[in-house]
Amino acid sequence: MINFDYIRVSTPTAAVDALAKDKAAQWIAGGTNLIDLMKKGVLNPQKLVDINNLPLKEIRKEGKVLRIGALALNSDVSEHELVLQSQPLLAQALKAGASQQIRNMATVGGNMMQRTRCPYFYNPDMPCNKREPGTGCGALKGFNRMHAIFGTSDKCIAVHPSDMCIALVALDATVLVAGPKGERRIPFQNFHRLPGELPQRDNTLERGELILGLEIPDNPFADHVHYLKVRDRSSYAFALVSVAAALALKGKTIQDVRLGMGGVAHKPWRLVEAESFLKGKQATEAVFREAANLAMRGAKGYGQNNFKLKLGPNTIVEALKKATEKA
Ligand SMILES: Cc1cc2nc3c(=O)[nH]c(=O)nc-3n(C[C@H](O)[C@H](O)[C@H](O)COP(=O)(O)OP(=O)(O)OC[C@H]3O[C@@H](n4cnc5c(N)ncnc54)[C@H](O)[C@@H]3O)c2cc1C
Known part of the structure; x- marks a missing residue:
């Protein structure tokens, strides 16, 4: 007890x-x-x-941004008309997470702050630098099927578990926080961090900083989006690899593109090089494959998770194909 x-x-x-x-x-x-x-x-x-009584549940449009309070429920956000119309990638990613029952309880702020699902982190009898700095990383040479292939350190190879955050990193969201020193805004890309020497820190919040909410700017990605999550079961399972893809197309020409990847790093992974490569190109499978190969540069497997080196690029290509197909 x-x-x-x-x-x-x-x-x-x-x-x-x-x-x-x-x-x-x-x-x-x-x-x-x-x-x-x-x-x-x-x-x-x-x-x-x-904190459930705080007035932070709003989902509303303010000028050119969609504002979502930290206590908005995952289910409410995923079904809200404004989200479905203007940020469908976010709605898809949320619906891919957990189960309806959990989404009915889970909040946006809590989702961003959820801890890794690394089994060594969850077992206090095992070494884990994230749970207890200095004890070592059991996953490095252990059970690492779910683990990271990008941005690892010799202290930690855990992955960030959220689906919602993969869409948010692609959509250039901003996090609004309040703490003892006042309020500040954090670009979503800088909210979560890589493990480096301090794997116990998942994000760049200071102790005592409260997430108030998110802002997502308008974008041209209402039509061609797809969140593809590859997992062991079709529900109630975390991503082995996931890809959030958003395209703005004119005919077959890619005018703008955003790509986020989950299940591969300690933070939501943005595929910046692949995005730059794709801009102005034709939306074809061959071009998507080249972009995916670029995105995988620097990836490294740790044994049991080597399959992600192949699954990763295949998931990127498939997500882009599915996003293109949507009219
Ligand atoms: C069986 C199961 C399966 C799941 N599958 C998935 C999945 O497939 N994909 C996925 O994305 N997620 C999944 N989840 C995780 C789930 O989405 C998270 O547990 C949930 O989003 C956490 O939100 P919460 O409001 O319950 O947070 P809580 O559990 O209440 O809090 C989590 C942490 O966030 C902190 N916190 C909460 N709100 C704030 C705030 N406003 N500011 C600062 N800190 C805050 C708390 O202090 C705490 O440290 C799963 C969970 C379970 C149990």
């Missing part, structure tokens, strides 16, 4: 103050990740600060 205190707050200021005052406190939103981690003994907050 784990003992902890529980309080509810109703303003962002009170939420930030509660963590600033108490180093052992942690916010709880939907609880779908945090409670699992507490049950397994991976995290042990002494106080849970429930």
